[in-house]
Amino acid sequence: MSSSTQKLALRNALIEKIGGYMTAHSLGVAAELGIADLIKDEVRDVAELATEGKLHEPSLRRLLRTLAAVGITTEPEPGRFALTEVGAQLRSDSPDSLRAFSRMFCHPLLVNSWQALGHSVTTGELAFDHVHGADFYSYLATQEETSALFNEAMGEESRIAAGQLAAGYDFSDAKKVVDLGGGDGTLLAAILTTRHELRGIVFDSASGVAEAPDVLKRAGVDDRAEVVAGDFFQDIPADGDLYIIKSVFQDWNDEDARALLRSCRAQIPASATLLIVGSVLPETASPEQPIAFFTDLNMLVNSGGRERTESEFRAMLDETGFTVESVGLRTAGPLSIIKAVPAAAAR
Numbered sequence: 412m413s414s415s416t417q418k419l420a421l422r423n424a425l426i427e428k429i430g431g432y433m434t435a436h437s438l439g440v441a442a443e444l445g446i447a448d449l450i451k452d453e454v455r456d457v458a459e460l461a462t463e464g465k466l467h468e469p470s471l472r473r474l475l476r477t478l479a480a481v482g483i484t485t486e487p488e489p490g491r492f493a494l495t496e497v498g499a500q501l502r503s504d505s506p507d508s509l510r511a512f513s514r515m516f517c518h519p520l521l522v523n524s525w526q527a528l529g530h531s532v533t534t535g536e537l538a539f540d541h542v543h544g545a546d547f548y549s550y551l552a553t554q555e556e557t558s559a560l561f562n563e564a565m566g567e568e569s570r571i572a573a574g575q576l577a578a579g580y581d582f583s584d585a586k587k588v589v590d591l592g593g594g595d596g597t598l599l600a601a602i603l604t605t606r607h608e609l610r611g612i613v614f615d616s617a618s619g620v621a622e623a624p625d626v627l628k629r630a631g632v633d634d635r636a637e638v639v640a641g642d643f644f645q646d647i648p649a650d651g652d653l654y655i656i657k658s659v660f661q662d663w664n665d666e667d668a669r670a671l672l673r674s675c676r677a678q679i680p681a682s683a684t685l686l687i688v689g690s691v692l693p694e695t696a697s698p699e700q701p702i703a704f705f706t707d708l709n710m711l712v713n714s715g716g717r718e719r720t721e722s723e724f725r726a727m728l729d730e731t732g733f734t735v736e737s738v739g740l741r742t743a744g745p746l747s748i749i750k751a752v753p754a755a756a757a758r
């Protein structure tokens with residue numbers, strides 16, 4: 412490769428990354444406008460799509476072309492578009508839909524706080540609180556529609572891990588599963604659908620569990636599931652034997668994360684098991700798990716929490732009275748499972 416070709420390749424590599432926010436906005440708008448729901452699994456003429464979606468045809472064509480350039484659509488003939496397999500996940504009727512996830516992460520609520528990333532990096536303060544004047548979950552509790560979107564987005568994000576955990580974890584010692592910070596109940600629904608002998612509780616804040624009764628009913632498991640609203644720093648249902656806490660720890664700074672573990676330690680039975688499901692960061696940064704590093708930065712911006720390494724998890728669990736039994740790396744999709752038990756009951 413000549414040095415000028417190499418130079419151009421290097422420049423383009425950086426320029427494409429800088430354009431990442433344009434990709435995100437293009438995806439967010441496509442998700443918001445329901446464009447994938449119009450295309451479905453056909454090759455559609457842009458003029459028809461514009462009429463059906465009440466959109467401006469020349470601008471829609473430019474959006475769809477740009478999405479073709481990043482692998483979301485294809486343009487097999489000029490002016491006719493289809494979805495790729497990646498793009499098909501923007502359909503709301505797909506079992507693997509990430510439409511709500513795309514809408515949520517491109518929502519002004521999060522885009523505006525990300526614009527203040529520099530504030531966080533300069534001061535260490537939370538961008539979200541700086542921009543919106545309240546912490547993430549308190550603010551969300553006042554925004555019914557956005558809260559429902561957030562819960563749906565989290566449910567979509569959880570679906571694959573939920574299926575894998577439900578099918579792959581050995582539940583033989585469990586009778587009652589409590590999903591702490593369980594949101595819309597997607598994970599518990601997957602577990603109860605696979606394990607007919609189990610009962611369960613979805614525990615979350617009032618706004619967090621708002622959609623859970625419907626999700627559990629649609630899954631046909633509502634007769635074995637309870638939905639409990641509360642604050643996991645204060646009150647944790649004491650009658651479970653397997654407690655799962657998925658994609659929750661990263662929301663909290665070390666002090667709050669320790670407080671949450673102490674709350675668990677004080678309230679779950681001594682014979683219970685705690686499963687922490689989430690990302691475990693490698694000790695040094697690598698491009699293998701980019702999502703975990705973006706999540707970490709997202710926590711710097713939006714919740715004040717952080718992702719953690721295995722040794723950080725182990726130290727925190729040890730300090731709060733738990734014994735780690737195993738760390739199953741990447742056993743639930745890109746997520747890991749840390750299995751811990753109250754220290755006195757270590758087995």
Ligand SMILES: C[S@@+](CC[C@H](N)C(=O)[O-])C[C@H]1O[C@@H](n2cnc3c(N)ncnc32)[C@H](O)[C@@H]1O
Pocket residue numbers: 548565566568569591592593594595614615616618619641642643644656657658659662
């Ligand atoms: C990132 S979401 C994860 C939801 C779900 N576990 C999942 O994996 O999709 C974190 C959850 O923690 C809940 N949460 C935050 N603060 C809480 C509190 N004090 N008590 C109970 N739940 C809380 C939120 O409402 C939200 O549903």
